[in-house]
Amino acid sequence: MTLTKDESGAGTPDADDSYTPSQRRIERERVKxxxxxxxTAIAAVSTLVTAVVLYLVVVSAPGxxxxxxxxxxxxxxxxxxxxxxxxxxxxxxLLLICGVAVLVLGMLIAIARTLRGPVFFPLRFLAAAYTxxxxxxxxxxxxxxxxLGVPALRLQxxxxxxxxxxGTALTLTYSAYVAEVFRAGIExxxxxxxxxxxSLGLSNRQALRHVVLPQAVRRQVPPLLNDLVSLQxxxxxxxxxxxxxxxxxxxxxxxxxxxxxxxxxxxxxxxALTIPMTRFTDWVTARMDRQRAQGGxx
Amino acid sequence: MxxxxxxxxxxxxxxxxxxxxxxxxxxxxxxxxxxxLIGASGSxxxxxxxxxxxxxxxxxxxxxxxxxxxxxxxxxxDAVRRRIGVVFQAYNLFPHMTVLENITLAxxxxxxxxxxxxxxxxxxxxxxxxxxxxxxxxxxxxSGGQQxxxxxxxxxxxxxxxxxxxxxxxxxxxxxxxxVLNVVRDLKGDGMTMMLATHEMxxxxxxxxxxxxxxxxxxxxxxxxxxxxxxxxxxxxxxFLKRIVEAGRL
Numbered sequence: 219m220t221l222t223k224d225e226s227g228a229g230t231p232d233a234d235d236s237y238t239p240s241q242r243r244i245e246r247e248r249v250k251x252x253x254x255x256x257x258t259a260i261a262a263v264s265t266l267v268t269a270v271v272l273y274l275v276v277v278s279a280p281g282x283x284x285x286x287x288x289x290x291x292x293x294x295x296x297x298x299x300x301x302x303x304x305x306x307x308x309x310x311x312l313l314l315i316c317g318v319a320v321l322v323l324g325m326l327i328a329i330a331r332t333l334r335g336p337v338f339f340p341l342r343f344l345a346a347a348y349t350x351x352x353x354x355x356x357x358x359x360x361x362x363x364x365x366l367g368v369p370a371l372r373l374q375x376x377x378x379x380x381x382x383x384x385g386t387a388l389t390l391t392y393s394a395y396v397a398e399v400f401r402a403g404i405e406x407x408x409x410x411x412x413x414x415x416x417s418l419g420l421s422n423r424q425a426l427r428h429v430v431l432p433q434a435v436r437r438q439v440p441p442l443l444n445d446l447v448s449l450q451x452x453x454x455x456x457x458x459x460x461x462x463x464x465x466x467x468x469x470x471x472x473x474x475x476x477x478x479x480x481x482x483x484x485x486x487x488x489x490a491l492t493i494p495m496t497r498f499t500d501w502v503t504a505r506m507d508r509q510r511a512q513g514g515x516x
Numbered sequence: 517m518x519x520x521x522x523x524x525x526x527x528x529x530x531x532x533x534x535x536x537x538x539x540x541x542x543x544x545x546x547x548x549x550x551x552x553l554i555g556a557s558g559s560x561x562x563x564x565x566x567x568x569x570x571x572x573x574x575x576x577x578x579x580x581x582x583x584x585x586x587x588x589x590x591x592x593x594d595a596v597r598r599r600i601g602v603v604f605q606a607y608n609l610f611p612h613m614t615v616l617e618n619i620t621l622a623x624x625x626x627x628x629x630x631x632x633x634x635x636x637x638x639x640x641x642x643x644x645x646x647x648x649x650x651x652x653x654x655x656x657x658x659s660g661g662q663q664x665x666x667x668x669x670x671x672x673x674x675x676x677x678x679x680x681x682x683x684x685x686x687x688x689x690x691x692x693x694x695x696v697l698n699v700v701r702d703l704k705g706d707g708m709t710m711m712l713a714t715h716e717m718x719x720x721x722x723x724x725x726x727x728x729x730x731x732x733x734x735x736x737x738x739x740x741x742x743x744x745x746x747x748x749x750x751x752x753x754x755x756f757l758k759r760i761v762e763a764g765r766l
Contacts, residue, residue, distance in 0.1 A: 420621070
């Protein structure tokens with residue numbers, strides 16, 4: 219059997235080295251550069267004006283001197299910063315552990331919801347009920363119930379550690395979100411992919427494992443990272459149980475000094491922690507969009 | 517050709533909602549023969565193929581593969597599908613796998629073939645179909661014709677008893693149709709038993725041992741390619757073929 223190798227697609231390498239840009243092109247590029255310079259200048263001026271106006275509005279506010287003292291006090295900031303950083307380590311650990319637990323649990327729930335067959339009815343039902351409940355329940359209420367309610371039961375052998383309980387509450391809520399993200403991904407894989415897998419003799423489970431899930435997870439990376447960013451800052455909520463995280467560390471100083479600067483410090487630290495993650499998410503999303511643009515999959 | 521049929525359908529009926537898609541379909545596919553299903557869009561060609569592979573459940577009638585009734589609900593459907601290869605109109609390659617991974621997935625996971633052996637067989641088949649240098653590519657880097665040939669290799673890699681081809685050139689640019697049809701010609705030469713739904717009448721006429729004309733879910737006329745294309749008996753068949761000839765497709 220001999221079949222010719224066919225075309226390699228559009229576009230040939232520019233082998234013609236004798237090319238020199240025409241006058242027309244040079245002129246066109248000059249205009250484009252001039253326009254770009256102008257755009258940059260306008261952006262700079264506009265940014266400066268906005269900043270100055272904002273500054274003046276804030277500084278000229280009647281309560282500004284008082285606010286400055288209470289929220290932007292350099293001395294308290296210096297005092298709070300190391301304590302907040304120390305507390306932040308707890309947030310980071312919570313993020314890592316809860317993040318993994320959430321991904322695993324979320325995936326299991328999502329798979330449970332897509333199982334077919336009458337045997338799996340109770341599992342499907344439980345998974346659906348779980349996601350409905352925990353997506354609707356405000357996280358703060360979930361935390362209070364778990365962190366304050368569970369110790370009140372005085373159960374033998376059950377922890378009263380606010381960190382463990384807070385982490386549990388976070389995992390419960392976020393697993394529901396993440397399960398829905400995974401489920402949306404599973405359902406976004408075209409049925410023809412499953413049909414192709416089944417036609418090759420793969421069982422339902424094998425089709426899910428080798429064909430559907432890999433595509434589903436890949437597609438859902440951006441929304442998953444988004445949820446992880448969200449989880450990262452919500453780890454600050456475990457402070458309500460008394461765990462000494464970044465927020466609680468700030469809280470302690472505020473309670474002692476009646477100055478709110480530590481809260482600002484804690485807030486900025488969280489933002490600083492979140493920004494790399496957000497940028498990473500953007501980068502991954504952009505990369506995936508580019509890949510999709512290169513060759514759409516039918 | 518006196519051997520027992522590879523595939524036999526008897527009184528097969530299939531409905532979607534209220535509409536009857538297949539009505540009393542009887543069909544036999546002898547070993548090493550090619551059966552072409554022709555007919556207008558919506559006449560039930562694709563559904564018939566999907567039923568044969570149990571991707572659709574039939575409402576009534578029965579289907580046998582090598583003498584075993586595969587429409588018996590107690591039959592292991594996965595085991596049945598392992599013996600039937602399918603090539604789809606839209607290729608349905610797995611976009612997250614390379615060409616080689618696409619092809620070796622079923623041999624490795626379903627048939628338990630060792631990786632090295634599966635890959636060797638895959639490369640052999642790719643080489644034969646002129647795709648030897650594409651093993652490491654992802655499907656979206658290939659032309660439609662190349663993707664469809666990979667899909668054929670993927671279906672062949674499990675050494676199926678029967679190959680079902682569902683309008684495999686319908687999504688291709690005209691200049692790429694030939695390379696795919698060539699593959700089917702060669703497979704026929706190798707003795708592969710095939711059933712194909714097609715709009716390529718010239719090709720059906722050339723390659724098919726048996727041609728079935730489907731109209732509104734009924735096999736209206738069945739015969740050799742010479743009979744159906746040369747001397748159609750049914751008025752509807754005549755009209756269908758006349759339209760095809762007028763459209764310059766035959």
